[in-house]
Amino acid sequence: MxxxxxxxxxxxxxxxxxxxxxxxxxxxxxxxxxxxxxxxxxxxxxxxxxxxxxxxxxxxxxxxxxxxxxxxxxxxxxxxxxxxxxxxxxxxxxxxxxxxxxxxxxxxxxxxxxxxxxxxxxxxxxxxxxxxxxxxxxxxxxxxxxxAVALHALTRVAVGDGDSVAVIGTGGIGSFIVAGAARRAVGGRVVAIDIDDERLATASALGATESANPGERDLAELLLQLTDGVGFDVVVEASGSPHGPAAAIAGARRGGRVLLVGLHGAPRELALTPMILREVDVYTTVAxxxxxxxxxxxxxxxxxxxxxxxxxxxxxxxxxxxxxxxxxxxxxxxxxxxxxxxx
Missing domain, CATH: 3.90.180.10 (Medium-chain alcohol dehydrogenases, catalytic domain)
Structure with a gap:
């Protein structure tokens, strides 16, 4: 064969x-x-x-x-x-x-x-x-x-009714996460974030309520701008970009949840004190x-x-x-x- x-x-x-x-x-x-x-x-x-x-x-x-x-x-x-x-x-x-x-x-x-x-x-x-x-x-x-990988990820971070969710990176798994989040965060908000406008168009077709291309803007600042400075209930980092995890943590609200999906080929530096003081929960997921x-x-x-x-x-x-x-x-x-x- x-x-x-x-x-x-x-x-x-x-x-x-x-x-x-x-x-x-x-x-x-x-x-x-x-x-x-x-x-x-x-x-x-x-x-x-x-x-x-x-x-x-x-x-x-x-x-x-x-x-x-x-x-x-x-x-x-x-x-x-x-x-x-x-x-x-x-x-x-x-x-x-x-x-x-x-x-x-x-x-x-x-x-x-x-x-x-x-x-x-x-x-x-x-x-x-x-x-x-x-x-x-x-x-x-x-x-x-x-x-199934995307749905497992959403279960890990307990996305549910009324949640505001940001998905950073809407490629293969990211796009499926958007689709699942749109069906779990009923009455909430699902914002797709990517540097590729074609991917963002797909995310919108999958149920994202909004989309944003950060361009040259700071990603953490964008997440806060999109929420009037409050932050999202859930931020999903699915891009694997070097600055993605830190931006996701900064863009979560007090008591919010961050889900790390994208894999990284090198260690990343994170500012832990602001995360601790805001009680931001960080989750990971695999398979x-x-x-x-x-x-x-x-x-x-x-x-x-x-x-x-x-x-x-x-x-x-x-x-x-x-x-x-x-x-x-x-x-x-x-x-x-x-x-x-x-x-």
């Missing part, structure tokens, strides 16, 4: 590899009908390995059709259309027993440490697969995993919890136009590097890039 194999920085090859073979007990083999790529894939191609294991098949966002079922699998049957949560947890460690499977001591991810779905076929534990509702087409279903966030994402995709608004081009697997990873790494990509492995 064809697969996108990661070998190192600027070295992802579309190769002929052996298919996964008969599924092990508890696993299913899927024929991948649609996959998607994100900033993590592009970063691994551009300057990895960061999370990837060299030699792994990429792809942690995908939907597929069950073609074989391993022993002890009772929840799925051949021909079922499913998405995989991609994150594999042990189910036995302290974090798994607390329901925080994304923090599992042995956490692994399809497409990063285990062969993933940028291939014609992939093997996945059945326990992390969920049936796709008929109202959710393949393109939308391929976006389930990143939307998602399959049992809750994947079903919530599927339900939202099936009942909204989120996929249609965010969808970008669909490319064949052979074009993955030049038409997918490269433009995404160079910030030239528009919309969520989808991949048709069989094309």
């Amino acid at each position: 064809k697969a996108a194999v990661f070998h190192g920085p600027r070295d992802v090859r579309i190769e002929n590899v052996a298919d996964p073979g008969p599924p092990r007990p508890g696993d299913v083999m899927l024929e991948v009908v649609r996959a998607a790529i994100c900033g993590t894939d592009a970063a691994e191609w551009d300057h990895g390995p960061v999370l990837c294991r060299p030699g792994v098949t990429l792809g942690h966002e995908f939907v597929g059709r069950v073609v074989a079922v391993g022993d002890a699998v009772e929840s799925l049957r051949v021909d079922d259309r499913v998405v995989s949560g991609a994150g594999i947890s042990c189910g036995q460690c302290r974090w798994c027993l607390l329901g925080r499977t994304n923090l599992c001591a042995e956490y692994r991810t399809l497409g990063l440490q285990v062969d993933g779905g940028l291939a014609e076929y992939v093997s996945s534990p059945a326990a992390i697969c969920r049936l796709v509702p008929d109202a959710c087409d393949d393109d939308a279903a391929a976006m389930t995993q990143p939307l 998602h919890v399959c049992d809750t966030d994947i079903p919530a994402a599927l339900e939202l995709l099936a009942s909204s136009d989120i996929a249609a608004v965010t969808k970008g081009p669909t490319i064949p697997l052979l074009a993955l590097v030049d038409d997918g990873l490269r433009p995404l790494a160079e910030r030239r990509a528009t919309g969520k890039i989808l991949v048709a492995p069989a094309a």
